[in-house]
């Protein structure tokens with residue numbers, strides 16, 4: 207298996223004839239060349255065209271067999287064109303173009319033949335028998351079973367006749383619309399991104415419409431996969447699930463929800479107005495601005511430190527914040 211890989215790589219400097227030059231374009235107006243495969247962008251239409259062309263070099267005009275029904279001829283060049291989905295990647299177009307060139311070369315009379323490609327990634331992938339790309343593995347098998355076919359890299363825009371001709375033809379074809387599309391499996395990064403976005407959207411909807419955790423929803427309205435690095439005391443304060451009489455009384459862990467100072471023992475009471483915690487006070491908000499107050503406290507490191515210390519004090523001196531049972 208390795209010999210084929212070496213064969214592909216070692217054919218770098220050999221003068222190939224006859225040769226097959228692979229080229230594709232992906233847009234229309236302005237020309238943005240991408241190594242051997244040419245990339246053009248269509249700005250005036252919403253959809254980008256991704257066309258793949260395979261052709262023999264000019265000097266190899268004796269190759270005239272198209273080989274398959276979807277190949278067509280343009281003067282003496284057999285040409286194959288298609289369009290891929292916008293979701294497909296440039297690499298997928300490159301590797302598909304190489305596959306088409308190899309498949310075409312297989313149909314030609316057996317003779318020493320080199321496919322010239324000006325893209326390293328597609329060559330390296332096709333030379334790897336364990337490639338994760340199914341098209342690359344298909345190319346490898348074809349090359350392995352047809353040792354007379356070689357793949358070699360050439361520099362783009364270096365004056366190679368076939369490559370330059372491919373450029374010219376690519377620009378021509380890029381102006382043509384309504385090319386038939388070739389369905390190709392979507393790339394993994396696209397699927398991962400798509401699923402992550404879907405999951406986050408579903409999660410966001412559930413978070414927005416939920417009945418619980420509304421205090422935290424007020425502070426963190428947008429779901430994220432990034433953890434919020436709150437300390438335990440900060441969590442106790444912002445959730446309200448801490449040593450607060452208002453919370454403990456809900457579970458019959460305290461006889462009353464009042465603080466020993468007379469106010470209702472809520473988190474904001476201790477952080478702003480309680481007479482027993484004046485060292486940890488922050489400016490009290492008005493009733494309607496309480497949600498904004500919680501958000502600003504959560505987003506301010508100095509305020510969070512004060513909250514952390516307040517909770518430490520509350521936990522240490524719990525008995526002082528309970529009303530005298532007598």
Ligand SMILES: [Zn+2]
Nearest residue numbers: 465467480481
């Ligand atoms: Zn109090």
